[in-house]
Amino acid sequence: EEAYAKANLGAGAPLPKSGKALISVRNNDKNKIIELAKALNGAGFSIEATRGTATTLYDAGIACSVVNKLSEGRPNIVDSIKNGEYAYIINTTEGRQAITDSVYIRREALLNKVTYTTTMNAAFATIRAKSADDRDKVASVQELHARL
DSSP: OHHHHHHHHHTTOOOOOSEEEEEEOOGGGHHHHHHHHHHHHHTTEEEEEOHHHHHHHHHTTOOOEEOBOGGGOSSBHHHHHHTTOOSEEEEOOOSHHHHHHHHHHHHHHHHTTOEEEOSHHHHHHHHHHHHHOOGGGOOOHHHHHHHO
């Protein structure tokens, strides 16, 4: 977790602290999304999801709001990104339309500096690394010498 947090920091992509997370995952990833959503809630995030993902979360008793995909009309995911509503986006894709939509979502996420992951492994690593980010506990060299 600590290595992932430091790698993101070094890459200029700091981990999101809190806010609203968007979750839109392909059907094969829906069985893993419940554990991830619980971890997100525990880390201080509220959740917004596309309809299929939201149904899976509702069935598991996890509260979330629903957002339209690009093909479902406006306001949609890209509009929400432009409005600065998301701190973190998890988007796994499958199928021609979802892959096409993901291009627009990724572009807006990059333009608006929103942390974005495209695999479940990266999403879990991001949430776990959030707890390993110890930048708030940094001590100066002088403080370290004083302790010695």
